[in-house]
Amino acid sequence: MKCLLLFFACCSTTVLASNLHQLLDFHEISHINSIQNSWTAGPSKLAFGKFQRRLMRSEHVKPHKSKDILDRKVLETIPESYDVRDYWSQCISIDNIRDQSDCGSCWAVAAAETISDRLCIASNGSINTFVSAEDLLSCCTSCGDGCDGGYPLQAWRYWVKQGLVSGGSYESQYGCKPYSIAPCGQTVNGVTWPKCPAQEEATPECVSHCTSKNPYSSAYEKDKHYGLSAYPVGRKEAQIQSEILQHGPVEAGFLVYSDFYRYKSGIYTHVSGQELGGHAVKVLGWGVENGTKYWLVANSWNINWGEKGYFRILRGRNECGIESAVVAGIPDLTRNY
Numbered sequence: 001m002k003c004l005l006l007f008f009a010c011c012s013t014t015v016l017a018s019n020l021h022q023l024l025d026f027h028e029i030s031h032i033n034s035i036q037n038s039w040t041a042g043p044s045k046l047a048f049g050k051f052q053r054r055l056m057r058s059e060h061v062k063p064h065k066s067k068d069i070l071d072r073k074v075l076e077t078i079p080e081s082y083d084v085r086d087y088w089s090q091c092i093s094i095d096n097i098r099d100q101s102d103c104g105s106c107w108a109v110a111a112a113e114t115i116s117d118r119l120c121i122a123s124n125g126s127i128n129t130f131v132s133a134e135d136l137l138s139c140c141t142s143c144g145d146g147c148d149g150g151y152p153l154q155a156w157r158y159w160v161k162q163g164l165v166s167g168g169s170y171e172s173q174y175g176c177k178p179y180s181i182a183p184c185g186q187t188v189n190g191v192t193w194p195k196c197p198a199q200e201e202a203t204p205e206c207v208s209h210c211t212s213k214n215p216y217s218s219a220y221e222k223d224k225h226y227g228l229s230a231y232p233v234g235r236k237e238a239q240i241q242s243e244i245l246q247h248g249p250v251e252a253g254f255l256v257y258s259d260f261y262r263y264k265s266g267i268y269t270h271v272s273g274q275e276l277g278g279h280a281v282k283v284l285g286w287g288v289e290n291g292t293k294y295w296l297v298a299n300s301w302n303i304n305w306g307e308k309g310y311f312r313i314l315r316g317r318n319e320c321g322i323e324s325a326v327v328a329g330i331p332d333l334t335r336n337y
Ligand SMILES: *[C@@H]1O[C@H](CO)[C@@H](O)[C@H](O)[C@H]1NC(C)=O
Pocket: 037, 038, 039, 266, 267, 289, 290, 292
């Protein structure tokens, strides 16, 4: 310990912080990998600057109350494994991973991803777009606190009431309102993005016009896509599966513990570390590996994280609350198309 202290004492604070980080990193990673073999931990590729993406407060992903859950029919036949991408590969959003960057916008990003998929599926591929996370993040005042977190169900309700315009990633500048916060702190597809700012990103300002840097930009109002309904999905495994089979991916909230940041591959279960907050993601299927059941999930920490941006998490045991706060909705195909 003395040695360590001496070593740290002569380093600048940034080097000190990063060395200490690496040491703790190494310790936690070997611990996780030694006590179980369902998933593999490794150093985070979101490593320089801040290695952790911002979360929300745990209350943003509170479990649904039974009285709020509609009694929907569960399908009689549910396949052992299912991946929405195998059936709707023509939908541009279906196999897309987004990047929330240094903003606690997971609630809006996961809603936008899921809504995009559902629009494409419900329209049998004729509405094939990226719905704007930016529109939701910046304009939904009833959703919560923008980059400081929000409520997934409120996001879906906003889609029903106000509609959402198109908008892809910052890099793509796709659609009416692409994401305005650039990726940070990692190298993606050969592009090295700057360190994440020391100051957390502020919630972008809500504007009622298109903001894309692309010369093409449709009229804001004309570009709105609306939902018909928004609802909490039942907490039972079969209810979630039936919802996905009938209408496409769902948005799920869950609790993040520090070991989740180390996830590299496999089927995640919480094994070490403290609860850090809430997170929201897109669930797009399920399967079984070596007898262990899992959900297939898209994260929004870009493609370097986990299994090319995706992760798998234990299914059937409400791991980290992933089955208790699932939300979804149905697109309104009669409005504005
Ligand atoms: C399943 O078994 C294979 C081969 O032994 C192994 O590589 C993989 O990590 C296992 N997966 C899980 C989730 O245990």
